[in-house]
Amino acid sequence: MADDPYDILGVPHSATEDQIRKAYLKLVKELHPDVNPSKKAEERFKLVTAAHDIIGDPDRRRQYDNGEIDASGEQRRHSYRPQGAGAGARSRGAGGPIFEDFGDVFSDLFSGGGRGGARGAGFSTKGRDVRYTLDVDFLEAVQGAKKRVTLPDNGVLDLAVPEGVSDGQVLRLRGRGEAGIAGGEAGDALVEIRIRPHREFRREGDDILIEVPITIDEAVLGGKVEVPTAGGRVQLTIPKGTSSGQVMRLKGKGVRNAATGSVGDELVTVRIVLPETIDDSLSYFLTEWRQKNKYDPRK
Structure with a gap:
């Protein structure tokens, strides 16, 4: 098996985040130990998971593509490692990509929850989170307001802007993202607040x-x-x-x-x-x- 994470997932180096995600889900469904208990499948499952940990995270993918880390996520000796936020490997859920649907393989991919439960219930995965921006007036941010976000498909999201919201704050609307796969729960809508300048304040x-x-x-x-x-x-x-x-x-x-x-x-x-x-x-x-x-x- 090749060491290149792209080869392991079977995607080109130019693959989009969505293509990487779909390839990963497909392989996990084929190789997960609850479905395919063979030793060979288990070893490949580990390789697939490790590959996705590298190129499924935009920051780590950039580091790998730039030669800063190798296929195992280790820093290459000749590369410069930046300090502070974003440096080194990150675990899922801590400063990861915008879409948080890979938080846990068992909870996100299998509706049964733990080992064995997936066989009877079938596969399911949580839908993607989606991100929007909402411009509000200065006084609306201070006092709170009811606002409506128009979606690309002409749908709408009604939300309450809380009193005292700050510029750049992200509001999470549970279950208002993309629909889940095979009965999985829907993702969330993440709405970033942008406050317009005020003439006096x-x-x-x-x-x-x-x-x-x-x-x-x-x-x-x-x-x-x-x-x-x-x-x-x-x-x-x-x-x-x-x-x-x-x-x-x-x-x-x-x-x-x-x-x-x-x-x-x-x-x-x-x-x-x-x-x-x-x-x-x-x-x-x-x-x-x-x-x-x-x-x-x-x-």
Whole structure:
């Protein structure tokens, strides 16, 4: 038997993930010890499983194709092994491919569950997971929303976007993926959330950041200004003598953390904006004031 995983599975080096998967399923159904108890079939079954562990995983397949690992998954001595995420062999279920239908041969391929159960129940395998993306507005992500995903076949998925969802978060809809084979359970739909930028708000962790303009008299004398939040407009007190760039905190006006239940704050950065026209009275007043009150904020 050739050592090349592609030869073991009987697929070309240009095979797609789907072709590799189908070839693997076909061989497993022929060679599994519950079906073919011969010693020769058992040895070949081990080779098929090992081959799929290499080229059935996109990252390990890339490493093998690049000569970084050999057919047994071991690092070649002449290759550079990257450190951190993605380095070396991975077990199934830990950072593997998008489609998670190879988590366990016994549970995924055979409806009977354990050895012997497959004979009476027949073969079945879980359907593929499918991946979609969903664009949501900033406030929908903060407050939660009901959304609909249109599928390529013009079908639809209705889902609830949870309050406080973050950009790039993946929502799993159980049983909404591809149908299973031979009565197997359906796969899941994985919906990745992409949050559209907001004109005024930015998000940093569970806090919402916003910049609010104030007038020169509000900065000097203090006052109250209306500030937008995710839940509506509120009054913010500007202390007397506020400088441009000062940050004020609105407690509990941020994003609710779904894991902890805590709510972040809104951080308001004030920016002093001068009037479009500086009239004579303002110029005269500041000229007189400067002569009597010299100070240098750059010292």
